[in-house]
Amino acid sequence: MSSDDEIYMDSESEEEQEEEVEDQILDEKGLRADMKQQIAEIQSTVEVSEGVGRLLLQKHKWNKDSLTDKFYESPDRITFLIESNVHPKECVPVETGEGDCDICCETTELVGLSCNHRCCKECWNSYLTEKIKEGQSEIECMDSRCKLLLDDEKVEEFLTDSSIIATFHRLILNKYVSSNVFLKWCPGVDCGKAVKSTHCDPHLVTCTCGTGFCFYCTNEWHDPVNCHHMRLWMKKCGENAETATWIINNTKDCPKCLAQIEKNGGCNYIRCTNPACGYQFCWICMNSWSVHAQAWYNCSSFDQAAESNREKYRTNLDRYIFYYNRYRGHQQSLKLESKLIRKVEKKMDKMQEKGMSFSDVQCLRHAVDVLSVCRQTMMLTYVFAYYLDKNNHSLIFEANQKDLEMATEQLSGFLERELEDEDLTTLKQSVQDKSRYVEHRRKRLLDHCADGNEQNHWVFIE
Known part of the structure; x- marks a missing residue:
């Protein structure tokens, strides 16, 4: 038996020794079902509609424990909802009837929220459509002084375009994943699935599409490097990879701002091309040109400190x-x-x-x-x-x-x-x-x- 075999025989396979991580791969249907389940648990506690439940969870980054703690710390349910910028239907009756719309100035039926900021349906539709196109899934009342959030049911009631409603649903799903520390989109090309984990620490995730990635940062799995150093490295590679060797051989650094400068003429007078710097120095001794011009002999003298910094x-x-x-x-x-x-x-x-x-x-x-x-x-x-x-x-x-x-x-x-x-x-x-x-x-x-x-x-x- 070879020494390699002896080393290997008593060791368990890497897969057997790795800690089991229970990750779920969810498609769009699975994500919506998972989101609705979490909302339903809050609905039974706070006694609100599904749309209001979604807004409350979104405010607390889908941390149910944080939400329920705040709820039980609040003096009463109504106070909790008002402080969360959502109103229960029984809080304030919504005024109805015709009137002059403050937006388009037409006399027509006005609709609004429990804050009684009202306008016509066409203006609500235009306002909400614009906000959704901007990528918003938590939309405040049209009145700029009012912070009341429209619940999802009210948004759908005011909208008339089915494609905009579908976009709104996608924004809600995207926000659900992006703000939930236990969910991450798979970075695979055109995958569309998300991973739900029991913990948010860095660990290897393999999606059903075959893409393997780090759950914490969603970059390619990078053990033994931590996420912070991997990000620094990728940034450094992007900045230096193709030019590092050329820089060493062909440039010097501005003594003041450290910008890389290439000498393109025979004169040793150099002016830094960095607009924020403009430092003037000697290419040979790297001293300020004004100092260099007054003491030419220094150009031929070795300055240990300056050379040490460059080195x-x-x-x-x-x-x-x-x-x-x-x-x-x-x-x-x-x-x-x-x-x-x-x-x-x-x-x-x-x-x-x-x-x-x-x-x-x-x-x-x-x-x-x-x-x-x-x-x-x-x-x-x-x-x-x-x-x-x-x-x-x-x-x-x-x-x-x-x-x-x-x-x-x-x-x-x-x-x-x-x-x-x-x-x-x-x-x-x-x-x-x-x-x-x-x-x-x-x-x-x-x-x-x-x-x-x-x-x-x-x-x-x-």
Whole structure:
């Protein structure tokens, strides 16, 4: 038995050890049913219509406990509703009858709310249509001084266009998901489903459309990097990825505002092109031009402090490029995964032609999946390392990272091998052993990162 097998045998699979997370994948119909169920629970407590119940829950970000606490703390039901900017029907009778509409000045039947701010149905329809087109699902009374919210039933009563009513329903559903910490839209293209979780902490979610993402930030799953550092990294990549190397080789930084400046002429007099700066300095010594002009000899003297500041900035940029290149390398390998799959499938066919069974060669296809997962992890470990400050625990992390990097490349090498002059049984065993070892090392690295988070071993730098 190989040492790789010995390491693997006593360890449970990663799926068995991961904490079970009960997530529900809901389509539009399921979301509406879920929303109505929560509203119904509040209706029985506060004794309001479905539309008012929805507004109350929306105000409390769909936290039923928060809403009921406020309700029972209030002196009475009427006070609670009025303070929530919704009126019960029994609170104030709604005036009816004809009159002059304050909006269009026509004499016609006027309708309104319990606040008795009234206008004609056509003006209500126009007002509500405009608000819905602006993306509002909680709409206040037309009177600018009144904060009373129209319940959903009243909005539908005043609207005449079925397409606008349908848009209003979609806005309600979108707001239900976006304001509820236990719900997230799947970011998959044209998916339209949402995930409901029992907790809002970062964890991997896999939608029925096949999209995997982080529940907390809805970006691609990024373990072991936390959501904050992942956002910083993506922003930094967007700003620096294509230009970092060119900047180092061809520019200097304005001594005042640190804007990158390219010298496009022979004169060493430079004026910063940043409109908010305009600093004038010498390209050689980087001092203010006025100081430089009065003391030319300083241009040939070495200024340790100034040079140290520039070196520090350049060192930081070099450090970013170091980690970015390794991040990018695994990212590019992942983009070539489909090519590797085709190559491995051809190799599997050849192995079967040489006498191996279909089940025997499936280890190669499994190894491709293992390699893909490990490259994804390796890619993210360089983001983790970029923000990680040096200490004894970071040295252990780097050792685990190095082991996984080496094992991942070895597995990749096995899959890329040509079959000529290969012992197929030995190749199959090597691929199986290395796949198991890589899975084991990946788990060890992620466990170490998770333990470090729990025990506050990591020190991060921004």
